[in-house]
Amino acid sequence: MIEAKRSVAKQNWFKRHENATPLTVLVCFTVVIVILQLIMSGERGKVEFPSFITPVNLLNILMQVSVPGIVAIGMSMVIIMGGIDLSVGMLASLVSIITALGISVWKLGVLPSILVGVASSVVLEMLVGFVISRTKVEPFIMTLGAMIAFQGIALLLCNSREVVMQGELDFLKANLIDGAIDPVNGLNLTIPPYVVIFLAIVIIIWAVMKFSRFGRRIYAIGCNPNAAYLAGVNVKNTKLLVYAVHGLLVGIGAVLLLARINVGIITNGQNMEIDAIAMAVIGGIAMSGGKGNIWGTLIGILLLGSISNAMNMLRLPSEVSFVAKGVIIMVAVSASYLSPSIKKLFSSARNT
Amino acid sequence: MKKLLLFTLAALMMLASVACTPAPATTTTEAEAPAETAAEAPVAEEPAAEPKLIGYYKDAADDYYKAGYEVFAALAQGEGWEIIDVVGQGTAPEQIAAIENFIVTGVDAIVCVQNSPQASAECIEKANAAGIPIFFATHNPPSDPLPTGFAGYDWVQTGKYAGESASRMV
Numbered sequence: 001m002i003e004a005k006r007s008v009a010k011q012n013w014f015k016r017h018e019n020a021t022p023l024t025v026l027v028c029f030t031v032v033i034v035i036l037q038l039i040m041s042g043e044r045g046k047v048e049f050p051s052f053i054t055p056v057n058l059l060n061i062l063m064q065v066s067v068p069g070i071v072a073i074g075m076s077m078v079i080i081m082g083g084i085d086l087s088v089g090m091l092a093s094l095v096s097i098i099t100a101l102g103i104s105v106w107k108l109g110v111l112p113s114i115l116v117g118v119a120s121s122v123v124l125e126m127l128v129g130f131v132i133s134r135t136k137v138e139p140f141i142m143t144l145g146a147m148i149a150f151q152g153i154a155l156l157l158c159n160s161r162e163v164v165m166q167g168e169l170d171f172l173k174a175n176l177i178d179g180a181i182d183p184v185n186g187l188n189l190t191i192p193p194y195v196v197i198f199l200a201i202v203i204i205i206w207a208v209m210k211f212s213r214f215g216r217r218i219y220a221i222g223c224n225p226n227a228a229y230l231a232g233v234n235v236k237n238t239k240l241l242v243y244a245v246h247g248l249l250v251g252i253g254a255v256l257l258l259a260r261i262n263v264g265i266i267t268n269g270q271n272m273e274i275d276a277i278a279m280a281v282i283g284g285i286a287m288s289g290g291k292g293n294i295w296g297t298l299i300g301i302l303l304l305g306s307i308s309n310a311m312n313m314l315r316l317p318s319e320v321s322f323v324a325k326g327v328i329i330m331v332a333v334s335a336s337y338l339s340p341s342i343k344k345l346f347s348s349a350r351n352t
Numbered sequence: 353m354k355k356l357l358l359f360t361l362a363a364l365m366m367l368a369s370v371a372c373t374p375a376p377a378t379t380t381t382e383a384e385a386p387a388e389t390a391a392e393a394p395v396a397e398e399p400a401a402e403p404k405l406i407g408y409y410k411d412a413a414d415d416y417y418k419a420g421y422e423v424f425a426a427l428a429q430g431e432g433w434e435i436i437d438v439v440g441q442g443t444a445p446e447q448i449a450a451i452e453n454f455i456v457t458g459v460d461a462i463v464c465v466q467n468s469p470q471a472s473a474e475c476i477e478k479a480n481a482a483g484i485p486i487f488f489a490t491h492n493p494p495s496d497p498l499p500t501g502f503a504g505y506d507w508v509q510t511g512k513y514a515g516e517s518a519s520r521m522v
Contacts, residue, residue: 060456187456263444
């Protein structure tokens with residue numbers, strides 16, 4: 001026992017604390033942007049409060065990451081279980097189109113349309129999950145096929161056009177703090193309900209993964225599905241249930257996306273799968289499964305979501321933000337492995 | 353070539369519209385000052401206009417969009433203005449996020465090559481709420497709410513011309 005404690009104590013800080021790496025990268029990124037902003041404003045002749053950390057911008061980032069964030073939380077569950085889902089982007093587009101059609105064309109009413117949209121997401125994800133859990137098909141290939149099929153269904157349903165809304169979902173983006181003003185720049189502060197829903201989902205899924213039997217089974221399957229099976233875990237049904245929960249989260253995210261954009265269009269969820277996977281991985285979720293937690297994913301969501309915004313604040317062209325995103329993913333993923341080598345390098349330099 | 357010329361013309365029109373944007377309220381108050389005060393005051397050198405910061409969003413990496421942007425950028429830089437150039441990947445959420453980022457960055461005006469008219473309506477509402485003029489290039493913006501300005505083609509009229517010309521040739 002004492003030996004085990006000693007060996008843990010010997011490990012570097014990044015190894016000891018699961019979320020240390022993404023948190024360090026987020027803090028370093030924020031500090032660098034703030035310093036660069038201060039230098040830039042100084043060069044213009046007037047040092048101003050860095051707009052990157054103004055309340056209005058922090059809320060702006062939260063608004064922008066809410067929908068991909070909800071999808072990333074579901075993706076984290078799937079990856080921890082040892083799976084992957086490439087179909088989430090097109091599924092989100094499909095659900096937003098179904099919901100928009102329900103409201104604007106089929107005249108089902110707002111609530112029934114939302115229910116139809118979310119239910120279709122759960123059913124489609126369960127179909128995918130059923131095949132993955134009952135066969136030995138690679139989730140990567142299965143969900144790639146599903147992505148293409150969902151895109152086709154969505155285009156067929158909307159006749160390759162956009163489904164226009166008349167603001168029926170505006171209640172999901174109403175300002176909960178109407179009248180609040182940013183003390184720094186005087187802009188209106190906004191917290192729409194979808195941000196609150198996003199934060200609530202983060203807390204619920206964290207609690208499920210941390211404290212419930214279902215959560216522990218997901219980790220067990222991700223670590224070693226055979227061992228989990230021998231320990232009495234119903235691997236097939238647990239996998240199916242994870243895809244169902246993931247479908248529910250994608251459905252909720254798609255409805256909130258529709259509320260934000262106010263139009264059902266095929267590009268709504270385009271590339272969302274890439275962002276969702278990147279957010280989870282930056283947050284320390286291991287692609288091999290069984291490792292990571294939801295707080296880490298939240299850090300990954302905030303970090304990835306703030307890169308484009310920060311590039312804007314630094315007045316850099318958007319092409320740079322892709323480079324920054326790529327570098328940050330590489331740094332976040334490799335930092336915990338690189339830190340002992342860097343430490344060794346410093347200590348040897350000190351000794352000589 | 354015709355398309356390129358049209359884009360160049362659109363960019364020129366856009367720059368002219370941005371330049372003609374009404375000055376902020378404080379300037380109006382100064383302009384409304386009594387005439388005699390202005391006459392009595394010693395002739396002072398005109399203060400140099402503060403350089404403007406423009407947010408320019410293009411929906412996708414496209415040669416024609418880029419040509420229009422480059423003309424705009426060259427003219428704007430001649431005025432000493434600064435441009436934040438954002439290129440999307442052809443999605444509506446990116447367009448809205450870019451406009452939100454421009455607003456919190458504190459740009460003086462926004463130019464947008466849109467992804468979808470409905471997403472543009474959201475952008476116009478946000479820009480109007482922040483008091484920032486928003487202009488559209490290339491594609492028709494929605495008619496409600498109205499943007500500050502538009503330079504580009506009328507796609508319906510273009511289709512009509514194409515149909516008429518085809519019918520003459522058949």
